[in-house]
Amino acid sequence: MVKVVVIGGGWAGCAAALSAAKTGAHVLLLERTDLLLGTGLVGGIFRNNGRYTAAEEAIAMGGGDVFVAMDANTKHKGFSFPGHKHASTYDVTTMEPLVKKILQNYGIEIRTYTRVVDVVKLGKKIQALVVNDGAEIDGDVFIDATGTAGSMGNCLKYGNGCAMCVLRCPAFGPRVSVTAKAEVKEIMGRKADGSFGAMSGSCKLGKDSINKEIRDQLDREGVVVLPLPEKLQKGSSLGKKACTQYALPEYAANLVLLDTGHVKLMTPFFSIEDLRKVPGLEQARYEDPYAGSVGNSVRYLGMAPCSSSLKVEGVENLFCCGEKSAILVGHTEAIVTGLLAGNNAVA
Ligand SMILES: Cc1cc2nc3c(=O)[nH]c(=O)nc-3n(C[C@H](O)[C@H](O)[C@H](O)COP(=O)(O)OP(=O)(O)OC[C@H]3O[C@@H](n4cnc5c(N)ncnc54)[C@H](O)[C@@H]3O)c2cc1C
Known part of the structure; x- marks a missing residue:
């Protein structure tokens, strides 16, 4: 054998x-x-x-x-x-x-x-x-x-x-x-700018750290799309993501959250300070990676x-x-x- x-x-x-x-x-x-x-x-x-x-x-x-x-x-x-x-x-x-x-x-x-x-x-x-x-x-x-x-x-x-x-x-x-x-x-x-590697493209938020309305919608529908004010949009950061299939303009204009057991935030480059400016996320915290506020692993x-x-x-x-x-x-x-x-x- x-x-x-x-x-x-x-x-x-x-x-x-x-x-x-x-x-x-x-x-x-x-x-x-x-x-x-x-x-x-x-x-x-x-x-x-x-x-x-x-x-x-x-x-x-x-x-x-x-x-x-x-x-x-x-x-x-x-x-x-x-x-x-x-x-x-x-x-x-x-x-x-x-x-x-x-x-x-x-x-x-x-x-x-x-x-x-x-x-x-x-x-x-x-x-x-x-x-x-x-x-x-x-x-x-x-x-x-x-x-x-x-x-x-x-x-x-x-x-x-x-x-x-x-x-x-x-x-x-x-x-x-x-x-x-x-x-x-x-x-x-x-990456497109010539630098090596790419950042893992999503981070997880603690479910209990987001407000109940968003949590309930996630439980019901699996997805919540939260429009971002222009000053919080980070279109130029999309190129850092490993998963380019999610580097679409919609992912700059919105926060896209998915329910995977954790709350999966489909962008890895939001500081806690910016995240907490979004209604419903005033108490948001990263659960994976722990230092999600500065990004994720590189692959x-x-x-x-x-x-x-x-x-x-x-x-x-x-x-x-x-x-x-x-x-x-x-x-x-x-x-x-x-x-x-x-x-x-x-x-
Ligand atoms: C944060 C994040 C979110 C993601 N979300 C999704 C998603 O929702 N959907 C999707 O389709 N993809 C997603 N991906 C991508 C997906 O997870 C990977 O592309 C895929 O799972 C890679 O699998 P892999 O087995 O090739 O590598 P890995 O998952 O990297 O596994 C490699 C394994 O090898 C082990 N290993 C390494 N070196 C050694 C060694 N010397 N001896 C023994 N063991 C070793 C590691 O511990 C690890 O367990 C995500 C990736 C990340 C990082």
Whole structure:
């Protein structure tokens, strides 16, 4: 039986582990924190626009386990918000254990608190991974699903410092790219102004910190759009966002709030002072990241050069998926590339 080791337990790594297991491999999934889902612990939007088709295709092709689980755990289904139709939001507060259970049911071995810090290579093949306690983990094929945020130093260098986001580097240690450790030169994403990286595009407000009227509307409809006075509009900041599909003029003219279990504010660059000038948000507080008032984490700093089968160039037994595989932004994209990488790693 082929042994596949997946590094990184975000949506991409979870999907890769699932499809590799379903294709007949023995699968080990390594995650440096205490939780699966990575940035999927704070996102929530899916099935919006073309992602609807992607989810349906994954389900039709037999790889839909996690989409079915997301559908069964939605806060809201089939609603629209600026630029996006037939969206759903899954409940970010309860999704992780459901996904973990699915993986365990397929016999996938999950090791949390396990951070890959290096690789052992022989020629063009990875022989083993070195993890944080110094142990070596061998395998036949490896899948890099470590995302593109890199270490906390990247948020210091390219962002506004550690925003204390859900990836929790100070506690769990830096995110380390397996591709980079295998001596493959990675690709860095640039914004339109030429600078590197992009800021995660949303922040979460504490539900109890916004007024009852807005909270009730969010509970009922899933979305609230609050028009902004001109002096609070920050159109020029939209270009900092990783998720350009939400960098539309409507997101400068309004505050767009979505219910994902948290209150998801679709822009990451409002100071508390400005936010509290908006009627109904006089007591608003950020819940994720804790320093949301200065932005969010920075991503797209280390993508693997790879083929269309998601094999990493220059290493015979390394595949990649999710944000590691391209400038893509989203749970759905992470999941479908994960499904492909997991399948291709075994096939
Ligand atoms: C604040 C925020 C909100 C978002 N909202 C949405 C949304 O509503 N809808 C949507 O579709 N997308 C959203 N996104 C984007 C989406 O979350 C990502 O594009 C997608 O989930 C990326 O998945 P991934 O698995 O590739 O990477 P990640 O989620 O970054 O996961 C990588 C995982 O690898 C682990 N890891 C890293 N290095 C190592 C190592 N050396 N050893 C072991 N483990 C390691 C990390 O701990 C992490 O769990 C959001 C992103 C952010 C940051």
